[in-house]
Amino acid sequence: MMLYVVIVYLWVALLLYLLLGGADFGAGIIELFTSEDNKAKARKLMYEAIGPIWEANHMWLIIAIVILFVGFPGIYATMSIHLHIPLVIMLLGIIARGTAFAFRNYDAVHDNMQKVYNKIFVYSSFITPLFLGVIAGSAVSGQIDIHANTFLSAYIYSWFNWFSITIGFFTVALCGYVAAIYLIGEANDPAEKKRFVRKAWQMNIAAVVAGALVFIAAIDDGIPLVQWVFGNPVGIIAVAAATISLVILWYFIIRGRSKSLRLLAGLQITMILLTTTYKHYPNIVVLKNGGYLSLIENKGADKAIEALGWALLIGSVFILPALVYLIYSFQKRDKSTD
Amino acid sequence: MDDFIAARSQMALSLGFHIVFSCIGMVMPFFMAISHFYWLKTKDPVYKNITKAWSKGVAIFFATGAVSGTVLSFELGLLWPKFMEHAGPIFGMPFSLEGTAFFIEAIALGFFLYGWEKFNPWFHWFTGVIVGISGIVSGILVVAANSWMNSPAGFDYVNGQYLNIDPIKAMFNAAWFEQALHMSIAAFAATGFAVAGVHALMIIRKKNAKFHYMAFRIAIVFAAVAAILQPLSGDISAKSVAKRQPAKLAAMEADFKTERSVPLIIGGIPDTKTKKVNYAIKIPGLLSFMTYDDFNAEVTGLDRIPVKDQPPVAIVHYAFQIMVGLGMLMLGLSLLYFFALIKKKKWFKANWFLKLFVAAIPLGFIALEAGWTVTEVGRQPWIIQGVMRTADAVTPMPGIHYSFYLFTAVYLSLSLVVIFMLYRQIKMVPKMYDTEIADPIS
Ligand code: HDD
Ligand code: HEM
Ligand code: HEM
Numbered sequence: 001m002m003l004y005v006v007i008v009y010l011w012v013a014l015l016l017y018l019l020l021g022g023a024d025f026g027a028g029i030i031e032l033f034t035s036e037d038n039k040a041k042a043r044k045l046m047y048e049a050i051g052p053i054w055e056a057n058h059m060w061l062i063i064a065i066v067i068l069f070v071g072f073p074g075i076y077a078t079m080s081i082h083l084h085i086p087l088v089i090m091l092l093g094i095i096a097r098g099t100a101f102a103f104r105n106y107d108a109v110h111d112n113m114q115k116v117y118n119k120i121f122v123y124s125s126f127i128t129p130l131f132l133g134v135i136a137g138s139a140v141s142g143q144i145d146i147h148a149n150t151f152l153s154a155y156i157y158s159w160f161n162w163f164s165i166t167i168g169f170f171t172v173a174l175c176g177y178v179a180a181i182y183l184i185g186e187a188n189d190p191a192e193k194k195r196f197v198r199k200a201w202q203m204n205i206a207a208v209v210a211g212a213l214v215f216i217a218a219i220d221d222g223i224p225l226v227q228w229v230f231g232n233p234v235g236i237i238a239v240a241a242a243t244i245s246l247v248i249l250w251y252f253i254i255r256g257r258s259k260s261l262r263l264l265a266g267l268q269i270t271m272i273l274l275t276t277t278y279k280h281y282p283n284i285v286v287l288k289n290g291g292y293l294s295l296i297e298n299k300g301a302d303k304a305i306e307a308l309g310w311a312l313l314i315g316s317v318f319i320l321p322a323l324v325y326l327i328y329s330f331q332k333r334d335k336s337t338d
Numbered sequence: 339m340d341d342f343i344a345a346r347s348q349m350a351l352s353l354g355f356h357i358v359f360s361c362i363g364m365v366m367p368f369f370m371a372i373s374h375f376y377w378l379k380t381k382d383p384v385y386k387n388i389t390k391a392w393s394k395g396v397a398i399f400f401a402t403g404a405v406s407g408t409v410l411s412f413e414l415g416l417l418w419p420k421f422m423e424h425a426g427p428i429f430g431m432p433f434s435l436e437g438t439a440f441f442i443e444a445i446a447l448g449f450f451l452y453g454w455e456k457f458n459p460w461f462h463w464f465t466g467v468i469v470g471i472s473g474i475v476s477g478i479l480v481v482a483a484n485s486w487m488n489s490p491a492g493f494d495y496v497n498g499q500y501l502n503i504d505p506i507k508a509m510f511n512a513a514w515f516e517q518a519l520h521m522s523i524a525a526f527a528a529t530g531f532a533v534a535g536v537h538a539l540m541i542i543r544k545k546n547a548k549f550h551y552m553a554f555r556i557a558i559v560f561a562a563v564a565a566i567l568q569p570l571s572g573d574i575s576a577k578s579v580a581k582r583q584p585a586k587l588a589a590m591e592a593d594f595k596t597e598r599s600v601p602l603i604i605g606g607i608p609d610t611k612t613k614k615v616n617y618a619i620k621i622p623g624l625l626s627f628m629t630y631d632d633f634n635a636e637v638t639g640l641d642r643i644p645v646k647d648q649p650p651v652a653i654v655h656y657a658f659q660i661m662v663g664l665g666m667l668m669l670g671l672s673l674l675y676f677f678a679l680i681k682k683k684k685w686f687k688a689n690w691f692l693k694l695f696v697a698a699i700p701l702g703f704i705a706l707e708a709g710w711t712v713t714e715v716g717r718q719p720w721i722i723q724g725v726m727r728t729a730d731a732v733t734p735m736p737g738i739h740y741s742f743y744l745f746t747a748v749y750l751s752l753s754l755v756v757i758f759m760l761y762r763q764i765k766m767v768p769k770m771y772d773t774e775i776a777d778p779i780s
Pocket of ligand 3: 346347349350353354356357421442480481483484620661708710711715717718720728
């Protein structure tokens with residue numbers, strides 16, 4: 001029983017990382033594609049919108065990692081060995097981004113160093129989700145070969161394939177999209193709102209294009225993605241819901257309903273994660289020889305799962321109210337200064 | 339460089355880097371809470387300025403501590419997958435609780451940093467206190483995980499299998515309390531001396547003397563109390579090491595021969611070939627007394643430990659000497675401070691007195707790194723004492739030395755940038771927080 005609690009937490013942690021962390025990465029991605037004269041304004045807005053919850057955001061990733069190594073140590077170990085290189089690149093991205101964010105906001109002197117921090121920030125905002133996507137893609141791409149005996153097949157081809165890379169770009173586009181939607185609601189003046197609406201369009205198109213590429217790459221790499229997504233009712237319903245919500249989404253944008261907009265975009269991301277994980281569950285890592293690493297068969301000792309489950313449940317009792325109150329307090333402030 | 343050494347070096351580097359930031363992130367919130375409290379009580383704006391200036395520093399350290407911690411949680415697997423595969427479920431309990439503590443810390447920090455003038459002042463103050471408390475709790479929990487590696491518990495090791503896992507017993511292993519206590523006190527001592535020293539330097543330079551003097555007073559009290567407690571707690575640690583890891587104790591003391599009435603060896607150069615320590619000061623019977631409260635007790639020497647199970651003696655011995663030596667120095671400074679406070683208030687204006695504290699800026703952190711070297715290198719060749727060897731835990735991936743060089747470069751440049759930022763922060767104090775320069779001592 002506790003096993004399922006733990007699995008739900010793992011999934012929710014990933015989802016929230018994609019949503020909240022995604023908005024955070026996306027803000028950097030948007031900055032990367034914003035013209036010079038608008039950058040400063042966009043930056044200030046993003047800082048105000050994201051600053052207060054910034055530290056809390058990347059906790060979701062840490063929670064997912066802790067759940068993996070306490071609850072599913074075999075899966076954690078296999079991924080750590082075979083995806084070592086993309087993991088290291090992602091980590092470098094996390095270091096660069098986190099520190100650049102802190103430096104640009106807390107440096108006492110505002111001079112040319114700011115330009116350096118900004119550069120680091122925007123590029124690492126791009127690299128980090130790219131490799132996050134690559135890692136997720138590699139887990140299911142069936143290229144991880146635990147019996148590999150050459151360096152290339154053990155540590156490179158495990159992740160360096162079209163499928164994983166297109167998933168990486170898809171993730172980047174999704175992050176940009178989430179951020180744009182989020183920032184539409186935060187924007188203070190109509191011109192700025194318009195800019196973010198345009199960004200949301202562009203990111204949406206990018207996501208659709210990258211999504212199409214993922215399917216093409218899947219066919220090319222022999223991955224039954226079409227069957228995973230459309231081979232079951234949940235997948236079809238989720239895809240349908242995502243598509244319909246896209247239409248509603250543009251209606252909301254035109255009507256300027258930023259709250260509903262956010263909910264809807266969140267729903268879309270949830271649906272995307274659901275379709276891609278549902279058919280797979282519980283086999284979260286697909287191996288080269290056709291084998292799987294299953295969350296059920298590769299679970300850690302029962303007592304460890306039990307303790308982990310309780311820790312997560314009890315932790316939530318403390319964390320969720322505080323987090324909600326944090327977000328609520330700063331939302332309220334936004335409204336009052338409008 | 340071979341991959342195994344590279345992996346160990348990378349781990350040591352990452353932890354050595356993280357520990358500095360996490361200690362500051364753990365302790366500074368308490369300093370802030372005190373000055374914030376004075377501000378709310380006295381309405382003296384200098385206290386508000388101190389709180390604000392410190393909180394900027396904390397935000398920088400917190401972010402750097404958080405990213406380096408995130409990196410660590412991956413590195414455990416990237417470098418030691420075989421270890422994590424078995425140890426993860428056993429010693430994971432503190433890590434999962436720590437997740438909660440970090441989360442609360444991060445949320446409270448959000449309230450604190452962005453909450454000036456937005457909340458009830460006492461609620462705002464309280465969120466700062468929560469940052470400190472949850473920081474300490476995370477520190478204690480992660481050290482409990484580390485102490486499990488020194489004193490494994492909560493499972494039965496049968497034929498290479500880990501059976502009857504009990505994460506709660508693993509967390510409350512025989513070493514957790516001593517280590518957590520010693521570590522928490524060390525964090526206060528190290529951060530306290532560093533902060534006090536920086537403000538002492540600014541007083542000498544006569545920049546905003548009032549501001550810096552008030553900041554100095556807050557930091558130094560924490561530092562001095564901690565530094566006085568530190569040797570007491572260290573003594574408890576040493577007794578605990580003697581019980582659970584005799585090889586580590588023998589290496590710390592470069593004690594080559596098992597015998598009764600062993601002297602305490604101070605300094606000296608251990609020679610593993612002749613099994614002697616040259617040029618050392620020896621205090622008869624003191625080691626026996628310190629470990630077993632009996633001048634005649636027998637202490638296990640390295641001769642009882644198979645060579646393949648011995649840690650590198652010289653490194654552990656030197657590191658231990660450095661820690662204890664610096665600990666004594668800090669103890670002396672603390673006593674001097676309290677003496678001045680009671681008897682010689684005018685010393686606070688004297689440059690020679692302030693300069694002592696400037697010189698003490700790095701001492702605590704050097705002692706801290708040395709202490710971890712004792713703990714970690716002293717455990718070698720085991721990653722889990724007596725159960726799993728470090729060499730059996732390392733990743734099969736070749737080329738780790740490249741990763742080590744890469745991380746070295748990253749951490750090195752990060753450290754430089756952080757120092758540069760702090761320098762700018764301190765330099766800006768007169769501009770941002772200008773107040774009249776009154777006589778600081780009145
Ligand atoms: C400000 C830093 C600092 C200072 C002044 C001292 N220590 Fe320490 N010591 C640490 C910081 C530290 C540490 C870095 O925090 C360690 C590493 C692991 C731990 O639990 O604490 C440590 C470990 C450590 C250990 C090994 C514990 C283990 O392996 O489980 C012993 C025996 C001592 N210390 C003893 C002392 C003594 C007798 C001191 C006398 C002055 C002393 N320490 C001062
Ligand atoms: C004695 C050793 C350690 C101590 C005392 C310690 C303490 C802390 C503290 C107090 C923080 C909060 C950040 C701050 O205030 O700057 C922190 C952050 C962190 N630490 Fe450590 N840590 C230690 C070792 C480790 C290890 C070995 C790991 C990983 C396995 C780790 C993982 C983390 C993570 C993931 C964070 C980020 C959490 C956040 O975002 O707030 N730490 N550490
Ligand atoms: C933050 C303070 C810490 C510092 C400065 C530190 C320092 C070191 C050093 C110097 C080594 C290398 C030892 C050698 O190879 O000879 C090492 C290894 C290691 N440490 Fe720590 N350590 C700290 C805390 C921790 C904690 C809290 C954990 C885990 C919970 C941990 C886990 C490890 C592991 C897995 C290794 C590699 C295996 C080994 O060498 O035994 N360390 N650390």
